[in-house]
Structure formats: C-alpha cells, structure tokens
Amino acid sequence: MRLRIFSQVLYPLAGVLLIIAAWVLACWLLNIPTVVLPSPDKVLRALVVRSDLLLSEGWVTLRETLYGFVLAMLVGLPLAVAVANSRPLNLMFYPLLIALQSVPKVALAPMILVWLGTGLESKLALVWLVAFFPIIVDTAAGLRATPKELLELAQSLNASPLQIFLKVQLPAALPFVVTGAKVAITLAVIGAVIGEFVGSSEGLGFLLQSATSQLDTPLAFAALFALSVLGIFVYALVGLGERLMSSWLPPAPAHQ
C-alpha cells in the first residue's frame, strides 16, 4: 500500500517539481526576459490575481466544449448506427467521412467563421467537426464487433431489429462508444480553442491570444494552465460517465 502511494503520487509529483525547478533555474541563470519565458512564480501570481478573468473566460470555453461534444454525440451515434447496419449507407458516407477527417479543421475555421459569425455557433461547428469523427468510427466499429453468436441467438428467437439493436448491439458497442467519447472530448477542447483563435471576443483561446499580443506572457501561461485544467476536467467527466455505466461494461475492455 505504501509502495503504491509512493509510485502513484510521489513519482509524478517529483517529475513535475523537477521540471519546475529546471524552469526556475533556466529563468535565473540564463536571465530570460519575462516576455519570452516568465518564471513560475510570475505565472502563479497571474493565476491568482487574474483568477476571476480566467474563470469567466474558462466558463465560456467549457460551455463551447461541452455543447459541441454533446452535439457530436447526438449526431455521431445515430449516424454510426446507420453506417454500421446498412451497407448502402456505409458505401455512400464512409468514404466521405474519411475524406472529411483528412481535411485539416484549422483550415476550415476561417470559412466557418464567415458562415456562422464569431459567436457560439461557429465554435460549436468546429468542436462538432473535430469531435464527431472518433465517436462515429469507434461506435460503428463496436456495433460491427458484436459477437456473431449473440446475433444468431437473437435471430433464432425471431428477435425484432429493434430488440437486436437495444438488447445486443448497443450494449456490446458501449465500451467502444466510451473509448470514442474519451478521444472526442480531448479533441473538443482543441476545436473550441481553434474557434476562439480565429475569431472571438471571449474564451480562454481568445484570452491566450490577446495576452500574447499585449506581451503579457505570464497571463498567457496562466491561460494555458487553465486550458489544461479544463481539458483534464472534461476528460474526467467522461470518465465519471464511464464509471456510472460500469455495471454495463465488461471489466476487461474488448479492444485496445
């Protein structure tokens, strides 16, 4: 037990401290100007002094991320079901999906801003674009990976297509859906920040950019820190969802 605390808490902590120490040392010894690389204490001060600003801007980014993610789930799940169950639909849309995925979303951002403006809508569109792909691909893979015997068992009992979907395919695909959601939520944060970079008047991405342009590097670093906290937070939310569904999920994941 003691050993586990040691390895699970102390080692990562030691790693972080080591890097901070190297950072502090580099700032002092090499005399790096604050504009280029602020020392940790300046970043910490920015975090404390500007915490109200960081929280309000963080709230904006969090909302964009979560709304976009939910939207991606709402669109991605039914689409995955359609693609996995219908060969014509699969042939019609799967190549298109792959093509869409290979388009860099950053390149699309300016156009989306032209279409949807600088408000919430354009951020949602970008988050949706980056997040729905892993959801649809993993869910479709999960639906297709349903054990053949379970499908035959259901067929042998003359189960209806809806029964087969609800009682066999969906639960069998659930671990895959969770995996897709975990990838999607981390991408969703990136999508929101891209949207804010390209055109916005609020959010952590906007704050990061305006702080950099005003040479307020400590604030930029603080915003960066807030962004990573936000990323961890939303990932943990999905993890919590997984925990809540744990009675559904097999203990050992069927994939990886």
Added chain:
Amino acid sequence: MAFGVIKHVRKVFQLEEIGWTAPEPVVALDDASFQFEEGELVALLGPSGCGKTTLLRIVGGLIAKSAGSVAIAGREVTKPMGDYGFVFQAPSLMPWRNVLDNVLFPMEILRKNDAAARRHAHELLELVGLSGFLSARPHQLSGGMQQRVALCRALVHRPRLLLMDEPFGALDELTRMEMNDLLLRIRHETKASVLFVTHSISEAVYLSDKVVIFSKRPARVVKEMAIPLAYPRSQKVRFTPAFTVAERIASEALGVVAPTADEAPAHAAQGAGRQ
C-alpha cells in the same frame, strides 16, 4: 412420420455469402439425409470443417439451404422458428448481464419474462449446480460454468429442439466428461430432442441414441448408427465392449482406422446402415 426429417440437404456458399475471395463457390454440404424421433439425442460426427455446423444452422433456420428439405415436427424450416435452443462452441454470454439475466435473455426477446420464467430459470440453474451464482458476472465463472449457463439459456424457453454446436469442444477432458453427464441428466429431465455436433468419437458414442457420420467436405452422410447402450449411462460404460465396438465402427466410417477383417461383431452392434 419421424419428428425430424432431413432430406438431401445441399449447401453451396456463393462467393458474396462468404465475403472473402474464394476462387469458386464452396460446396459445404453435398447431400445430407437422416431422420430422428422426438426426444432422441443425435450426434452429428465428422472431421473439423466438414459442414456439420452448416447443417445445424440450416436446421435452425439461420441460413438458407441450396437444395433439399428440412422438416421438424411436420414444419418445413425456412427461417428461425423461435422455439429452438442454441448452444455454441463458445459460451457467448453477455458480459454486461449477470448469470440469471443471461439465462432469461430468450424470455425477454419472446416477451415472456414473467414470474414463471424466472422460476424456470432458477430451476435450470439449480439443475446445473449454479444456484449460488445467480448474480455473478460471466467473467467471474470458469469456462465450464459459463457453458452451463449457456445450456440453461438454451433451455429456458422449453425449446422443441436443442441444437448444440461442439458445445464442449473448448473444455478440458475432465470438465467435458462432467458436462456430458450433465447433458444426459438434463435431457432425461426435460425430454428435449437434441442435435449435437461434435468431432469427438467417444463423446458422440457416449451421449447419443444415434450417431450420424459425415465425410470430409463437401460433406455426405456416410453412416448412421444406433448406439445400443442403455440409459442412464455413466462413465463406466466407456469401458464396456459394446462401447469400444461402437467407437471402432465410427472410426472405420470416418476412415481413421482401416476396416477390420472380422466384421461379425461390428455388424452385430450396428444400427441402420446407409449405402
């Protein structure tokens, strides 16, 4: 008319059915004919990959036959009948359901998941010695226990016919013997009619009223033999001369041993021969 009549069944898998690139359509089953009575346990014995499983799926209505006819209890089988039980080689339990809910799955699909169904599920699980594991998850059970759950799941809706596809093939020998005895006991209690696919000669002889022997693919029925051993059987029967003779006849039909010069005892133990 017999309970089950299988007449000249042929199955050719077309290329689009197989899904992988084969040079030509695969003849899985050339010509299979045999009959069985209600309450009989019939083993379909043949080399691996010979098409016995294909025949079982055709009888179960899961795949269409290319030619011939299959009639069970007077009904021609063209689609799943809804009142057959299936046991596969792997237990194929649902990892997200506990033991009891796995067994009750057919009743849910048939919309008959009532108190009587739960009582029957409890009885079956009691019969296979798993009444202490109702709320366990499949991953907490051994392979043999999982297959016992699968057996209960196949029986819970009181199927007219139980189709078993090498159900004990993945188990170790001792567990397999135990499962064989369990199957015989369950068969005795439920009076179920069973088609049992296996590639184990001794398992086929030990379990069945009748063994139907298939050739290599494309499969034909090369021999039908009645097993002249009285039920209830116990493992001791494996060491009787009648058992050994039956095993030898089956081995000869399969071509794994050359026919013996002295045919007298073989013919004495042999049932309805074909061809």
